[in-house]
Amino acid sequence: xxxxxxxxxxxxxxxxxxxxxxxxxxxxxxxxxxxxxxxxxxxxxxxxxxxxxxxxxxxxxxxxxxxxxxxxxxxxxxxxxxxxxxxxxxxxxxxxxxxxxxxxxxxxxxxxxxxxxxxxxxxxx
Numbered sequence: 001x002x003x004x005x006x007x008x009x010x011x012x013x014x015x016x017x018x019x020x021x022x023x024x025x026x027x028x029x030x031x032x033x034x035x036x037x038x039x040x041x042x043x044x045x046x047x048x049x050x051x052x053x054x055x056x057x058x059x060x061x062x063x064x065x066x067x068x069x070x071x072x073x074x075x076x077x078x079x080x081x082x083x084x085x086x087x088x089x090x091x092x093x094x095x096x097x098x099x100x101x102x103x104x105x106x107x108x109x110x111x112x113x114x115x116x117x118x119x120x121x122x123x124x125x
Contacts, residue, residue, distance in 0.1 A: 001039045011048050018048065026051055026065055059084060 008015050022029040027047050030038040047068070054064045063080060070076045108119035 001041055002045070003037045004040060007040045007045060007048070011045070011052065013048065013052070021048070021051060024061060024065070026061065026068065057084075058088065 002010065004015055004018055007013075008018055018027070021027045027044050030040055030044070032038045050068065051061075051064050054067060055061070059067065063084070066080060067077060070080075105120045105123060108123075112119050
């Protein structure tokens with residue numbers, strides 16, 4: 001059982017991040033005793049760790065909420081994972097195309113003998 005401050009420190013999260021997750025319904029805010037601080041149990045700690053790990057893998061908060069609501073339904077989790085994988089693969093392909101273009105542009109600068117203009121700037125106009 002921990003206060004929000006101790007929980008935030010343990011998980012290296014900001015207090016406002018935890019409060020935001022409460023407002024968004026990702027975790028439940030504990031009841032506040034009449035004369036004291038809210039106390040967070042181990043289940044909240046585990047939920048926050050889950051959220052942090054899922055975000056580190058690139059899942060959005062909406063996707064994290066979906067994952068949390070799937071209660072171990074492996075087929076649904078797999079489907080969401082495959083959707084995320086497809087998106088990542090598409091982004092990688094876009095970045096690889098961008099890499100080729102940037103390499104070509106910088107090579108054109110390296111080979112430019114006319115100092116009155118820059119091929120990269122010219123191509124962006």
